[in-house]
Amino acid sequence: MRRAVIAGNWKMFKTVKEAVALVSELKKSLTEADDREIIVAPPFTSLFPLSKEIKGSVIKLSAQDCFWEKEGAYTGQVSPLMLKDAGCSHVIIGHSERRQYFAETDETVNRKARASLDAGLIPIMCIGEMLEEREEGETFAVLETQLQGGMQDIPVKETEGFIIAYEPVWAIGTGKTATPEQAEEVHAFIRGRLEKAYSRTVAQGIRILYGGSVKPENIDALMAKPDIDGALVGGASLKADSFSRICQFIRAC
Numbered sequence: 089m090r091r092a093v094i095a096g097n098w099k100m101f102k103t104v105k106e107a108v109a110l111v112s113e114l115k116k117s118l119t120e121a122d123d124r125e126i127i128v129a130p131p132f133t134s135l136f137p138l139s140k141e142i143k144g145s146v147i148k149l150s151a152q153d154c155f156w157e158k159e160g161a162y163t164g165q166v167s168p169l170m171l172k173d174a175g176c177s178h179v180i181i182g183h184s185e186r187r188q189y190f191a192e193t194d195e196t197v198n199r200k201a202r203a204s205l206d207a208g209l210i211p212i213m214c215i216g217e218m219l220e221e222r223e224e225g226e227t228f229a230v231l232e233t234q235l236q237g238g239m240q241d242i243p244v245k246e247t248e249g250f251i252i253a254y255e256p257v258w259a260i261g262t263g264k265t266a267t268p269e270q271a272e273e274v275h276a277f278i279r280g281r282l283e284k285a286y287s288r289t290v291a292q293g294i295r296i297l298y299g300g301s302v303k304p305e306n307i308d309a310l311m312a313k314p315d316i317d318g319a320l321v322g323g324a325s326l327k328a329d330s331f332s333r334i335c336q337f338i339r340a341c
């Protein structure tokens with residue numbers, strides 16, 4: 089049984105003060121559970137303050153992006169080593185907003201993934217098709233390209249813990265969630281591709297999260313699907329009550 093992961097991507101929201109207040113609120117309602125991991129991904133500025141705030145709690149820390157070099161004259165960039173040092177265990181890579189607005193490509197995603205693994209961070213690698221691509225029947229081809237490109241030259245031993253987030257672009261921030269059936273179909277496809285690229289054991293171990301308008305109202309139905317191992321949550325992770333309800337999703341028996 090794969091351990092579920094619920095990760096909150098705060099995007100460009102919350103000052104340090106607001107971030108600390110949210111995590112201190114979350115800590116009150118979230119308790120240790122063997123079957124799930126909880127992660128928050130605040131903006132860079134709140135990472136270090138939150139690394140202190142999460143001590144002794146179940147909450148883990150992720151960055152929303154990184155650069156692939158360890159250090160150097162790269163104004164504005166932050167390295168995986170620095171993120172690790174600031175208290176992160178995870179890093180989101182290749183989010184569709186970065187692909188759309190900041191020219192992220194499968195090649196840069198791959199460089200970031202490999203650099204993160206080298207620094208001891210677990211990548212949460214995002215892939216997802218746009219609405220036109222889905223309508224043209226290109227969903228699987230697009231995802232296959234993103235998956236192959238992003239995981240290029242990542243050896244089997246580095247795949248342990250690796251997380252993939254399937255986020256259909258048309259479902260992000262739109263209130264339009266993929267149905268559990270639509271998401272499951274894609275998750276099963278992704279797992280099949282991982283099995284082909286690596287092995288059945290590797291494919292069975294990698295967690296595949298769904299992201300795109302996840303809410304307290306739809307999390308239980310999504311988590312009832314066998315290949316959906318968790319969620320990457322945007323808007324609904326910005327409030328303690330909605331995020332903690334999502335974290336406390338109820339598994340269908």
Ligand code: 13P
Pocket residue numbers: 097183255259260261262263299300301302320321322323324
């Ligand atoms: P929403 O949950 O706001 O749709 O955002 C999803 C997302 O982009 C998480 O990374």
